[in-house]
Amino acid sequence: MTGGAWLCLASPLAGAVLITLLGTSVPRRVAAWLSTASVAVAFAGALWAFFSLRSQSGHHGEITTAWTWLQAGNFSAGMQLLVDPLSTMMMLIVSGVGMLIVLYSIGYMDGDDEERRYFAYMSLFVFSMLMLVEGGNLLLLLVGWGLVGLSSYLLIGFWHERPSAVAAAKKAFIMNAFGDATMALAFFILIAHSHSLAFGTSFTTVTHLSPTAANLVALGLLGGAAAKSAQIPLHTWLPDAMEGPTPVSALIHAATMVTAGVYLIARTHPIFEHARTIELIAAGAGALTLLVAGLIALVQTDIKRVIAYSTMSQIGYMFMGAGVGAYASGMFHLMTHAFFKALLFMAAGVLIHALGGEQDIRQMRGIGRLMPLTKWCFLVGALALVGIPPFSGFFSKDSIIASTLNIGWYGKVFWASGVVGALLTGIYTFRLWFIVFPGEPSPFVREHLHKHHGKEGPWTMLVPVGILAVLATVGGWIQWAPRWHYVTTWLEPAARTLAAAEPTNTQEYVTSAVTVAAGLIGIAIAWAVYSEETLRVPAVPALRNLLEHKFYADELYDALFYRPASGLANWLTRDLEEQVILPTGPDLGQTALDAGGAASRVQTGLLRTYVFFLATGAAIVGLVFLLVK
Amino acid sequence: MLGPGTSWYLALAGFLFGTGALGVLIRRNPLIVLLSLEIMLNGGNLALVALSRHWRNGAGQIFALSVMAVAASEVCVGLGLVVAIHRRRLALDVDRLSELRG
Numbered sequence: 001m002t003g004g005a006w007l008c009l010a011s012p013l014a015g016a017v018l019i020t021l022l023g024t025s026v027p028r029r030v031a032a033w034l035s036t037a038s039v040a041v042a043f044a045g046a047l048w049a050f051f052s053l054r055s056q057s058g059h060h061g062e063i064t065t066a067w068t069w070l071q072a073g074n075f076s077a078g079m080q081l082l083v084d085p086l087s088t089m090m091m092l093i094v095s096g097v098g099m100l101i102v103l104y105s106i107g108y109m110d111g112d113d114e115e116r117r118y119f120a121y122m123s124l125f126v127f128s129m130l131m132l133v134e135g136g137n138l139l140l141l142l143v144g145w146g147l148v149g150l151s152s153y154l155l156i157g158f159w160h161e162r163p164s165a166v167a168a169a170k171k172a173f174i175m176n177a178f179g180d181a182t183m184a185l186a187f188f189i190l191i192a193h194s195h196s197l198a199f200g201t202s203f204t205t206v207t208h209l210s211p212t213a214a215n216l217v218a219l220g221l222l223g224g225a226a227a228k229s230a231q232i233p234l235h236t237w238l239p240d241a242m243e244g245p246t247p248v249s250a251l252i253h254a255a256t257m258v259t260a261g262v263y264l265i266a267r268t269h270p271i272f273e274h275a276r277t278i279e280l281i282a283a284g285a286g287a288l289t290l291l292v293a294g295l296i297a298l299v300q301t302d303i304k305r306v307i308a309y310s311t312m313s314q315i316g317y318m319f320m321g322a323g324v325g326a327y328a329s330g331m332f333h334l335m336t337h338a339f340f341k342a343l344l345f346m347a348a349g350v351l352i353h354a355l356g357g358e359q360d361i362r363q364m365r366g367i368g369r370l371m372p373l374t375k376w377c378f379l380v381g382a383l384a385l386v387g388i389p390p391f392s393g394f395f396s397k398d399s400i401i402a403s404t405l406n407i408g409w410y411g412k413v414f415w416a417s418g419v420v421g422a423l424l425t426g427i428y429t430f431r432l433w434f435i436v437f438p439g440e441p442s443p444f445v446r447e448h449l450h451k452h453h454g455k456e457g458p459w460t461m462l463v464p465v466g467i468l469a470v471l472a473t474v475g476g477w478i479q480w481a482p483r484w485h486y487v488t489t490w491l492e493p494a495a496r497t498l499a500a501a502e503p504t505n506t507q508e509y510v511t512s513a514v515t516v517a518a519g520l521i522g523i524a525i526a527w528a529v530y531s532e533e534t535l536r537v538p539a540v541p542a543l544r545n546l547l548e549h550k551f552y553a554d555e556l557y558d559a560l561f562y563r564p565a566s567g568l569a570n571w572l573t574r575d576l577e578e579q580v581i582l583p584t585g586p587d588l589g590q591t592a593l594d595a596g597g598a599a600s601r602v603q604t605g606l607l608r609t610y611v612f613f614l615a616t617g618a619a620i621v622g623l624v625f626l627l628v629k
Numbered sequence: 630m631l632g633p634g635t636s637w638y639l640a641l642a643g644f645l646f647g648t649g650a651l652g653v654l655i656r657r658n659p660l661i662v663l664l665s666l667e668i669m670l671n672g673g674n675l676a677l678v679a680l681s682r683h684w685r686n687g688a689g690q691i692f693a694l695s696v697m698a699v700a701a702s703e704v705c706v707g708l709g710l711v712v713a714i715h716r717r718r719l720a721l722d723v724d725r726l727s728e729l730r731g
Contacts, residue, residue: 605727607662611653
């Protein structure tokens with residue numbers, strides 16, 4: 001069991017190191033396949049861990065310690081891996097979807113100048129994420145957390161000759177570093193109280209803390225989770241992260257990184273349950289994010305940005321689920337979302353690849369007739385995203401919305417926002433669909449479409465898309481909350497759903513009906529507006545401006561943080577640096593030079609003067625001794 | 630104790646040391662300067678040996694021996710320098726060898 005976990009962790013790291021060390025001595029193709037193989041081995045390891053855990057009675061999992069990694073005073077942390085239902089589920093998702101994405105990259109990145117660097121980063125990214133989910137104590141989790149931030153920085157800024165990519169990478173890194181810092185502060189509180197960051201000790205320690213301290217710990221963790229998962233107020237990095245290559249977007253937004261926040265809440269749920277207010281704030285942030293992101297997605301014209309905002313919105317659902325205590329529903333949605341969101345990104349990537357890098361949906365009109373396979377795969381992803389049965393999103397999203405019903409008045413608010421979110425999802429997803437695919441191909445498409453040997457793309461790109469289309473369809477069937485709950489049962493030893501977040505069957509049915517209806521209405525609206533053009537978008541310039549500027553979040557942060565800081569820096573340059581420090585430097589230097597010049601006169605270069613001084617000095621010392629005695 | 634008293638020896642040692650020091654100070658030929666240095670060292674040695682006898686303690690004699698060893702090596706270096714200066718046809722005058730002037 002633990003062998004599988006170690007294999008799963010070590011293989012992508014070995015892949016990254018090997019590609020780096022081999023460098024230019026192997027062809028690019030070899031580097032690409034090496035990376036794919038390393039992630040495939042990781043997936044095999046995850047399967048091994050999963051099946052051996054399943055055969056264990058009660059499948060509680062175990063922690064394996066390889067060596068003591070860190071020892072400081074009475075604090076110590078081991079190099080530990082945790083194999084339990086939660087971590088194996090994440091291992092399967094990360095390595096499985098990751099494997100498909102790396103395979104897809106082979107086709108997508110073909111011909112790029114720096115393919116080897118790309119694939120080394122991809123392996124590193126998968127390793128970081130596996131480190132995060134497998135880490136057997138909070139410190140190792142933080143290690144993975146930081147490594148994910150680093151590798152996302154490297155990948156978002158992969159095309160480093162583009163200034164916008166570099167800026168996006170920095171933005172993502174800084175926002176994530178903020179989250180890392182709040183998490184580290186939370187860990188300091190835990191260490192101060194228990195000298196340990198082991199999961200079990202930390203969870204029992206929290207119950208001994210004062211309510212304020214427990215809330216602070218949970219708040220620190222929430223800060224990390226919100227930054228990594230791009231939840232309001234730390235969400236602005238995610239749409240900009242679309243500057244990276246499309247497979248990177250798929251990896252960041254589907255299988256890894258943004259789901260880490262949901263995993264963190266599920267993993268540390270005893271802490272959050274002890275600070276219930278903070279947990280509900282997490283749910284509230286999720287509810288707010290899913291609405292805001294859904295609204296912004298309505299007006300985006302970049303195909304990847306629409307999908308990026310839909311990611312934010314779906315992660316909002318997961319946060320809402322995990323926040324109210326329905327950890328299994330949140331994790332289940334995380335899994336189905338990994339399937340259909342990777343599918344959507346990769347199908348979009350096929351279009352972008354065929355159009356030579358064009359991402360504007362208004363240019364892509366009518367591409368569906370020329371790319372039928374991509375069209376149908378994208379439709380599967382879109383239906384799964386909106387949550388239309390029998391596609392996977394239906395099974396996972398509805399239980400999250402239903403689970404909010406029993407937790408007081410704010411639960412009703414969460415429920416309503418979830419339903420409105422479903423409506424928005426229907427509108428923005430099918431706005432994208434109706435603009436891009438149906439109808440006559442536009443002149444731009446006819447002119448720029450380059451098929452790959454008469455096919456829609458190389459097989460390395462089409463096969464992962466096909467597999468994910470199947471998974472996005474059937475992936476949700478393993479759990480239908482009112483009837484069978486394989487995921488909930490599986491996760492019970494690691495993250496048992498709170499009693500308050502368990503909806504009755506009636507609530508499930510009603511919620512499902514309402515949500516599906518909302519989704520269908522959304523699709524109908526999108527159809528009427530963008531396909532039939534019988535409905536016009538009401539012209540409200542103020543609202544449109546608000547949405548196109550993403551609720552002015554970037555502008556707000558600019559005014560709140562960047563402007564004061566740069567203003568202060570400019571003032572310091574102008575009034576302190578130039579007026580005081582700059583003149584002082586040369587003055588100091590000149591003084592030292594003068595002093596040195598004066599002192600150097602003593603060095604006459606004449607041996608006899610030196611001897612004379614020496615003799616005189618010795619004579620004086622001798623005299624002093626004689627006299628004082 | 631046979632022979633003159635310790636103070637005579639010390640006086641002679643002081644005289645030797647003073648002569649050497651004067652030589653180092655006023656002579657400009659590096660060869661003579663080295664010679665004067667040797668005289669100074671020997672003055673010191675004489676004082677060491679005399680006091681060693683005075684206190685009936687062998688340590689002073691050992692010191693004198695090591696001073697001789699150091700003096701021998703120092704003369705090697707010094708004479709080597711003098712030869713090197715001569716070979717490069719530079720003036721054998723310590724006052725003109727003043728490249729280290731600040």
